Amino acid sequence: MSSPTGGPQTAVIIEDDPEIRHILAEVLESAGFSTVSVGNGIDGVHAVLTYKPLLTTLDVNMPGIDGFEAAKRIRAQSDTYIIMLTGLTDEADVVAGLGAGADDYLLKPFRPRELRARIDAAMRRSHAGPGGPATTVPSQDTVGPSVPGARPVTSDLPTVSPSAPTPRVPVASEASGTEAAASVDHHPGATVGDAGEWLEHRGLRLHAENRLVTMNGAELDLTRTEFDLLATLLESKRRVRSKADLTLVLRGESYVTSYFVGDADKRAVEAHMTNLRRKLGDSAANPTYIETVRGVGYRLTAESA
Template identity: 75%
Template sequence: MSTPSDELKTAVIIEDDKEIRHVLAEVLESSGFSTVSVGNGIDGVRAVLTYKPVLTTIDVNMPGIDGIEAAKRIRAQSDTYIIMLTGMNDEADVIAGLGAGADDYLLKPFRPRELRARVEALMRRRSADAERAVPPAPAAPSQGSVGPSFPGMRPTTTAVPTAPAIEERDLATPATVIVPAGAASVPATVDTNGEWLTHRDLRLHPENRIVLIGGEELDLTRTEFDLLATLLESKRRVRSKADLTLVLRGESYVTSYFVGEADKRAVEAHMTNLRRKLGESAANPRYIETVRGVGYRLTSEG
């Protein structure tokens, strides 16, 4: 039986700067991907629909439609993992990119090692998602099964001039997850059928990936769903930004790891988008509260 790591991995690069396209292609190909490079958002959306990539990188500032709009169009039709690349160190732009459906982001200039680490984290997360997925009804296995095919021409890398060498340094500082002992008195509850996680009028089905508030379904990104599911499963136990970073990397049982400020900002941005979709009030949160200087947890039921 094939696993995600056994499949042909294709990545689409949407970037108008030729040198950066070249660097992205080199890093991704060294990580085992076949790459397709395009220079604008419109062609990028078409490339994703044609080649059905596992991973897509999108530059925020491009001619025609920008990266935010391209991400929205792609996310509406594809479950590819999206990494946004931006030179704008502004929280509003980061929130907009992640709110458009991106799974992660990088600030330019980036180091190849940092991109490689984030790609590897997304692929670990993909493998973890596949392991958690409920298998379909049993069927007779076929002999000589192969991985997915891709329509159109075989993916190729756009030929561009060699980019200047980029210095690689350590991308983050070491940190350790500290998990507070015990849980507060009022936890989220699990329905008796063992499937739905609930808190107040919020209900989440981990396997079917459905979220309801008062019976109305919410449209969450993959990352927003995973963050919410983690908080519901943790009941009233506080989850730090570093801890939640591990969850998104598929490393939730590792206690010593590397985490950077970009990881923490990404969690903050995802949480801002999640709270907005939940209709949360920052002054009087109904579902998720911030434990200042520590992390996040569910509010009390009282």
């Protein structure tokens, strides 16, 4: 992956475990990044501000300041894409991480190939300017290590933990035919059309091309992920979107059975949705904009109460 000046893009690794730092460096270097590794949160914040990385991986449990505080400090001064890595599994921890400024949340133990797929997906969708094309990302077979001797990622790389990884569940088994359908049900009162048009629902307006969201005329400040989730729901109207479906939308992948979505992915979608609803002033119990369809996913509320 090259920077506008022709050299490799930089990624910062903030992780106190040397073995995990080594695995992360291998994955990122195989994706074409030049890596900078540090072992604590304070040094990590300084590294991000110094090297201005395109992407940062951030551990939660570290000496000094933890990953949540580091994410807040980084996000206050940088738009680097943050992937938070942690063994914490509670939904509250996921919400806290995403609320602190992380863009993605990956549970340990993780498969290096899964991290590589998330990195590729993140770069496809997160660094296109408003209305501009996304940055080109090397394919999985492309290897562009920035350090001599760096090895490409293969299926033989170890997982971060010796414990057996949780089996992944095929997306196709989680979604109904209705959710997988490509058609979109039109609903009166909402605008759907070219990228240059506004999507509207109950005073909520979104312009996909310019990446603008307003509510009753006031502009909202959403993260990239929150914007993409809201845009997907506005486009889908009353059609329910499953958490698996929304995960693939955020990855920029097609809805096909060869991609897998785990529990961590679903928790991340739930956490992003919690943050989005908070910014909309919405309530899951009595929603104005976004309904939860229990056991399935999310959809827009009806146009009129």
